[in-house]
Amino acid sequence: MVSGGVSKFAKARPDATFQKIVKESFDYAMNDVPKLKHSMIDGSVVSYFSDHFTRQLMAGIMAVDYLGLCPKPNKRIEGGGATGGLCFQAGWEAVASGRMNVCAAFGFETMSHVPTWKGNEFIALASDVNFDYPVGGFYSGYYAMMVNRHMHEFGTTVEQLAMVSVKNHMNAYGNPYAQKRRKLTIADVRNSAMVAYPLTLLDICVMSDGAATCILADEETAFKLTDHPVKITGVGTGTDMMRMSDRPHGEVLLAPNEKKGDYRNLKYPGVHSFRAGRSAGLQAYKMAGVTDPLKQIDFVELHDAYTSSEIQTYEDLALCKYGDGGKFVEAGYPFMPQIDYGMKLPMKGTIPVNPSGGLIACGHPVGATGLMQAVFAFWQIQGSIRKHYGSSELQLKKANRGLIHSHAGTGTYVTVSIMERGW
């Protein structure tokens, strides 16, 4: 990866159509590597989630033509909430296969075209329309059922969930791209409106208009364009059954740092864990040579559409054992060491999770989200946070290896990509 750009995420961007919002992120990425000429781009991949939100079929090509990338190759990538992460990996595939030397991967979503509850209906159509959607299709309800089971199995608490919300909103305070920059307390999170028991309004991400672009290149070209490219050293993509009622109750897929005896009485994945996330993580770890993720990864940008799914994902990514996600946040591991969160933590953070503020605070314009994570991770690894955020408050001292994680459905598609300092 040689460059990235993100549009400022907002509740609504009536001033621009999706093409112009994509161009803002694309131009930002192009301007960041002046040696990259437009003619050097061999092709592109584009992602957006929902034709319902866009009310424009083949919107992808309209972004491509607006950017002047015709008649070069392009295709649209779609996979629910993981759309952006899948697009990032499709861009990587185009370069890794040798088909392209330089590939632009960009994505967008414009969700403000319908009111919030209609938007929730559109999103719920990404659940089985024979058996799930008509019962009361609502993704916050699905995630609430999963976390209630997680609490039952492992003793996870609502205060632990709220700590994730406090952390991510506070991190976003230093990120000018974020949609919601708020200083919160655990009590604020618990006292906000109940959406689906036990998840409140502040446990859940918001809908957004936004776009993001990543420019990927082969190693030789990358070093011609920049002195500080970031290398993609591991990719993994996991899947699971659309209906969470169908998920097996079997044995844990073990990470290299786990053994069978750790999970004698656990039925897996059930509805408390994301098998697709574990599968994607294990593939990426194997490829990148990671055997002890907690020690070998410096930071994580993960898909916190819900505070609960951030806690579940700590476990899928083997940052802690299954069941210990709540204790993991309570102990302080995923916090940033340099930020004051207004609460007493037992230790300083060692593996900051969502230093950008994540989906909960940055927003979740679906087709852009996974690419946004890649851009924020890229800047962390480059050490260029000050340049792009206007302040180095969120720059991590040690950011040599980061992990990005994009997630769809009730854990239906999950992508994990590992990014490392390339110079």
Added chain:
Amino acid sequence: MAKRITAKRPAASSKFEELMTGTTVFNVPLPADPKALKGMSPIVIKQPYNIEYIHSYGQDSPFFAGLSNKKLLGTKCPKCDYTWATPRLACTQCGGETDWVELPQTGRVHTFTTCYFGGEEFLKETPFHLVLVEFDGVDTLLLSRLLGPGQPEDIKIGMKVTAKFRRNSQLKPTDVYFVPAE
């Protein structure tokens, strides 16, 4: 009698909900200076998007016929015995074709939630409880509504629940719902 669930929505909100109603406008002013056009406010219009679909339940159809006859049908793989509470005609365990079987009408709450908001289609029904029901001898779960308990705190994982059926079938999965077992 089912107790009414009390909504936990705040009584007062600090902002109005955005509405899709508005005023019909037939023309708008245009700045005389073309250089000013880039600074013009965007024009936002409303477009309808209403569609009726023909949707077939296809191979899942017997499930809905079962509900209208007060029977809960799942499927079972004759080769590996794996049993699905939410029917599927292809066994993902061994690839074989499954057979229809009748499920027990009493099960347990595997997990639950209470939705105070929802997708627009279901907003008027909120608050309501969703449950995933587990059955003895069945490998997977069934998503359904739970009626009866007043508050989420009144629902316990593991509590026994019994299926009830609408007398006038709607041919929807909500033709069955669950209530706490006597």
